[in-house]
Amino acid sequence: MTELPVLDKSTPGSSAEWAGVRQRVVEFVENECYPAEKEMKKSDDPRAVMKRLQDKAKATGLWALGHPVEIGGQGMPFMDYVYVNEVIGRSELAMVALGTHTLQDSIMLNLYADPIWKERYLAPLVAGEIHPSFAMTEPNVASSDPTQIETSAVQDGDEWVINGHKWFITGALTAEYCTVMCKTDNDAPPHKAFTMIIVPTDTPGFDIVRDVEVMGEKHNHCEIKLTDVRVPLSNTLGPRGEAFVISQRRLGPGRIFHCMRWLGQAQRAFDLMCNRLLERRAFGERLADKQLMQAHVFEAAADIQANRLLTIDAARKMDMGSDARIEIALVKVAGARMVHNVIDRSIQVHGAKGVSEDTPLENMYRQARFARIYDGPDEVHMQSTARRILREFEKGRGWDFGERDLTAYENSNH
Numbered sequence: 480m481t482e483l484p485v486l487d488k489s490t491p492g493s494s495a496e497w498a499g500v501r502q503r504v505v506e507f508v509e510n511e512c513y514p515a516e517k518e519m520k521k522s523d524d525p526r527a528v529m530k531r532l533q534d535k536a537k538a539t540g541l542w543a544l545g546h547p548v549e550i551g552g553q554g555m556p557f558m559d560y561v562y563v564n565e566v567i568g569r570s571e572l573a574m575v576a577l578g579t580h581t582l583q584d585s586i587m588l589n590l591y592a593d594p595i596w597k598e599r600y601l602a603p604l605v606a607g608e609i610h611p612s613f614a615m616t617e618p619n620v621a622s623s624d625p626t627q628i629e630t631s632a633v634q635d636g637d638e639w640v641i642n643g644h645k646w647f648i649t650g651a652l653t654a655e656y657c658t659v660m661c662k663t664d665n666d667a668p669p670h671k672a673f674t675m676i677i678v679p680t681d682t683p684g685f686d687i688v689r690d691v692e693v694m695g696e697k698h699n700h701c702e703i704k705l706t707d708v709r710v711p712l713s714n715t716l717g718p719r720g721e722a723f724v725i726s727q728r729r730l731g732p733g734r735i736f737h738c739m740r741w742l743g744q745a746q747r748a749f750d751l752m753c754n755r756l757l758e759r760r761a762f763g764e765r766l767a768d769k770q771l772m773q774a775h776v777f778e779a780a781a782d783i784q785a786n787r788l789l790t791i792d793a794a795r796k797m798d799m800g801s802d803a804r805i806e807i808a809l810v811k812v813a814g815a816r817m818v819h820n821v822i823d824r825s826i827q828v829h830g831a832k833g834v835s836e837d838t839p840l841e842n843m844y845r846q847a848r849f850a851r852i853y854d855g856p857d858e859v860h861m862q863s864t865a866r867r868i869l870r871e872f873e874k875g876r877g878w879d880f881g882e883r884d885l886t887a888y889e890n891s892n893h
């Protein structure tokens with residue numbers, strides 16, 4: 480495995496040893512990732528551009544900050560890492576450049592995979608030498624309700640035989656393996672009927688049908704077919720029938736990191752907006768002097784800060800060991816709206832330039848639209864959150880937000 484450099488922890492600061500790291504990530508994102516964004520789009524060899532960024536991140540001790548030390552990462556504590564994600568979010572290249580994109584999958588491998596797969600994949604995954612992918616969604620069923628998933632895995636001796644059709648499998652074109660959610664137990668209750676199975680992407684019968692074009696561009700969101708794919712039973716990730724439990728463990732902290740990255744995108748759009756307002760003039764004054772433009776600044780500022788606090792609250796509750804499902808759902812939905820609306824305001828302020836290739840905004844806007852769909856569409860989170868809260872009212876307990884905060888704090892080991 481590639482040797483990872485030890486982080487320089489001498490920087491003093493609030494969260495002691497980790498405080499200076501966020502600023503160093505800011506500098507890496509601004510000085511290395513921003514200029515590489517355009518270069519990457521125009522390059523004949525985008526992988527070489529990314530490799531250069533990754534080498535730089537490793538050399539400067541910023542690689543795999545949040546991965547646990549025991550799997551080769553730097554073990555940055557959860558709350559410090561939450562704030563670093565906010566900065567990573569500013570550039571779409573930064574996750575892969577800093578090696579953070581494999582965090583959820585490497586933790587899943589470490590927790591649940593057979594030793595053979597840990598040995599084969601874990602070290603190169605954390606080192607950024609290979610990529611993972613995850614396949615749940617199917618074109619033929621509404622996958623917001625994953626109990627409808629049809630891809631089947633049937634046991635044949637000591638092998639699984641997998642047949643199915645998936646799509647929107649991010650990264651499948653370049654992934655070394657795919658964790659496929661399969662129906663394995665037709666007679667079991669719906670939430671015990673599915674199993675996660677590791678499928679190396681070079682297994683016969685694992686075919687990429689197409690890189691689906693989304694909003695005019697290809698981003699490695701693939702449609703795949705699995706036809707009589709045979710893999711050993713030891714490829715099962717975690718216990719048979721536990722796919723729902725495993726995917727929840729994967730998604731929980733992942734959603735917090737998503738939300739912090741959306742805040743990073745919003746911050747970048749906000750900065751661009753304010754600078755543009757100050758430099759552009761119309762009808763005899765700066766755009767910044769017009770009240771209708773000032774409203775964009777106010778609304779965006781309020782939206783960003785409200786969502787930061789909502790996200791940090793969810794992260795703190797999670798860190799304190801609370802069941803933060805409600806808080807995570809609140810911020811997943813509110814955060815996806817926020818990032819979309821802040822980028823939209825920034826585009827409006829920029830006029831035609833805002834939808835051109837001369838700012839990163841048009842690309843950011845496209846990405847923001849996806850946020851309301853992936854990791855569960857808004858409506859699913861709204862439904863489950865409202866139901867949970869209403870159940871408390873049915874039981875006569877109500878839902879006291881303040882008391883919930885105090886209880887989370889009281890129950891922690893503060």
Ligand SMILES: Cc1cc2nc3c(=O)[nH]c(=O)nc-3n(C[C@H](O)[C@H](O)[C@H](O)COP(=O)(O)OP(=O)(O)OC[C@H]3O[C@@H](n4cnc5c(N)ncnc54)[C@H](O)[C@@H]3O)c2cc1C
Nearest residue numbers: 613614615616621622623647648649849852853854856858
């Ligand atoms: C950019 C991007 C990347 C993705 N990456 C991956 C990946 O790597 N792996 C993977 O497996 N999947 C991935 N997905 C797919 C994503 O997880 C699914 O699109 C999502 O779960 C919704 O499933 P669906 O598309 O089948 O929508 P459907 O289930 O058909 O839902 C359609 C719409 O119905 C509405 N709806 C659904 N449920 C309810 C409800 N309970 N109440 C009211 N309205 C409701 C919502 O508006 C929803 O958008 C990705 C999607 C995008 C956009």
